[in-house]
Structures are given as structure tokens and as C-alpha cells.
Amino acid sequence: MAKTKTDMREAVMTAAKATVQSHGYNALSFRELAKEVGIKSASVHYHFPTKGDLGAALARRYTEEGAAYLAELLATSNDASWCMDRYAAIFRAALANDNRMCLCGIMSAELDGLPAEVRAEVDRFAEMNVGWLTQILSRARPSTGEQDLQECAMAIFAAIEGAQLIARGCRNIGIYDRTIRAYRTTGLIP
Amino acid sequence: MAKTKTDMREAVMTAAKATVQSHGYNALSFRELAKEVGIKSASVHYHFPTKGDLGAALARRYTEEGAAYLAELLATSNDASWCMDRYAAIFRAALANDNRMCLCGIMSAELDGLPAEVRAEVDRFAEMNVGWLTQILSRARPSTGEQDLQECAMAIFAAIEGAQLIARGCRNIGIYDRTIRAYRTTGLIP
């Protein structure tokens, strides 16, 4: 059974995702990527004509997979606190996995070097997260206005991304855990 | 009056700081840097033998200047709330200035490509901030234990860095403002 076009494309995207989460979009190299999946860089260009195409495809899939998982959480439990636990665990898992970061978090830092199509996907990821968090908050605080819910959701999203960023910077996952706990204690997170 | 060695060194560091805050450490180029300050790239190497030397000097100065400013705040007012306002304003100013980021925030995202001496400076910056925030918190909540104060200080630092990161990613400074306000409302920030 030979590799189909889709197989190779998947392999490239998987390797690229890991590289970006570890070293950022700028560190993504067609040559290195090709070496990892066992083809030549010219063949990577066959699947993704430009680096921007690859980056955008990566970010889009990342958002979609995240949205699917979060929807599953939402359908599994009505407990906002439990959902938030699982949510924070997603970002923790990236750190635990070789000190990786959220794809869109790391891309936000590299924003200036990003092609426009990649930036658009970064925005969509943030929107998706805030939307989900707003739903969670509306369960935990049903009497709160939509406006306030969204602001608080944005704050939670930013705070968790920040916790990941700083913990990564210090190469210390304990910082992430303690920070999330402090968010809970102060009431930022349900 | 010709330029002294110190003058040129200062000029290089100033330009480099702006570049890193805008585009990250990886985007820092000796050639571009030299062009900006009106010398040649070989001359930049005269002042900073390697890129790591430049990056570390940059981060060290950034931490020192920040510490000096924060000490000034601490000496100016006893009002924790006012100090926190000024603190949040520092990070806001970076965003307002061409969507720049905290030097150490952006370096945390690029951590893997950083020379060891630069990483060490990133750690020191975080420590310095947490130390200052702990002092502020001990004024606002004098009855709280040192352990809890430090955790909360770390949480505030991470949350503000995150707010800056996300607002930058969305190219929308309003997101920063609303997020900081939400931090206040929930009680994370005094």
C-alpha cells in the first residue's frame, strides 16, 4: 500500500505542527520538514505551494480540532468547573509535551512575520476560544449579561495563554499549575 | 564631537530593542541593524561579538530599566491600586507603540532558538516582576502569607503578559484594555 497524496500531506502537517509549537513559525523550514517525513523539500512545495499556505492550513486545522474537542466537552458535562479543568489541561499538555506552546499563542508573538492568511487564522482561533468560554461562563453565571460574559471569557483566554507563555519561558510547568490555581482562587476562573 | 564607542553601542541597542519588541529575536539581523544606525554589520560585531551577546545585553538592560522604573513607582505612592494602574500601563504602551510586545514575553515564545545566556535573562525579568508585584500585593493584602502573595503575583504577571500577547495577535489594543478591566472586576488585580 503506497502513500497516497493525502497521507503525505497529513504527515507533513503533523510534523509541521510539532515544529511550530516547539520552535515557532519562523523556524519552520521546508528542508527540515521534508527530512522528517522522508521526502525532498521540492515535494513539500508540491503539497503546499508556499510557506504561507502551509501555515494557514496548520492554523486552520488546529482551530478546527480544538473546536471539535471543546464541543465534545460541552456535550459531556454541564459542570462549568469541570469543563474549565479540562480546558486548562489542554494548555498544560502542550507544556508537558516537550515545552510546546499553543500554536496560535506562539504565532501571536511572531505576528509581524506572518502572511496575512495565517494572521486571519490566529484571529479565528481566539474567537473560537472566547466563544466556547462564553458558553461555559453563561452556565456558571447565568444572570450575567452577554457583554460581561464575553469580556470575562476573553480575560480567561488571555490569562491562560499568558500562564503558558511564562511557564514555558521559565521552563517550569509548576509555574503554570500554580498560576491556574491562583486564577481559581481569585475567582477569575470558575 | 564624534560618536564615542558608547554612543554607537547605545544606538545599536536602542534599535535592536525596538526590532525585537516588534519582530522578535529571530528577526534581529546584524545587517538591518547596522543599516538603521548608519554603520556596517561588521562594526556591529565589534560592539557585540555574537548575536547572543547582543540579545543578552538587551534583555539585561531591559530588566534593569524596568526595575528602576518600578522602584520609582513603589517610592512614589503607597496606593497599590495606583501602582497596578501604572504597571498595566507599561505593557499597554508597548502595544500602543506599533503593536510591540514586552521583550521577555516575545522571547519566551521564541525560547528554543535562544542562546543560554539570553534565556537566563528572561528568567531574571520574570523574577524581577514577580518580586515587585509581591511587594505591591503585600501592601494591598497585608494579612496574606508570603507563599500566596508570590503565587498571586506570578498569576498577575502571567495574566498581563497574556493580555498583551492576545491583544497583539488580534491587532486590537481594546482587547488589552477590556481584559485588564476584567482582571480588576474579578479581583485578580487590586
Add this chain to the structure above:
DNA sequence: CTTTAACTGTCTATCGATAGATAGGCGACG
């Protein structure tokens, strides 16, 4: 069937740009 044509996925080879870094020279100044 068989032949022919197109398509697919990968290859080799190469382009121009840019990176960090180094060797050695030149003029000013104390």
C-alpha cells in the same frame, strides 16, 4: 487488448536572498 496521452508524486539541480561571522586594512587621535 493495446497504444497513447495525461496526470501524479517525487526527484535533482539550481536560483537569488539573507544570515552570522571573520580577516585584514585605513584613518583619526592621544
Add this chain to the structure above:
DNA sequence: CGTCGCCTATCTATCGATAGACAGTTAAAG
């Protein structure tokens, strides 16, 4: 004179991207 600050010139490495060839597959035409 000798050091200081900056220069020209150049090296090697790597980047994204492209052109052109080749083998394997598919499918239509005869």
C-alpha cells in the same frame, strides 16, 4: 607609535522557491 572605531571584502550555511526530468498510474482512443 599604537590603539580605537569602523570599513571592505568575503566565507559558509541556510532559506523559500522554481524548472525540468522521471517513473508509476489512470483512462480514453484505436
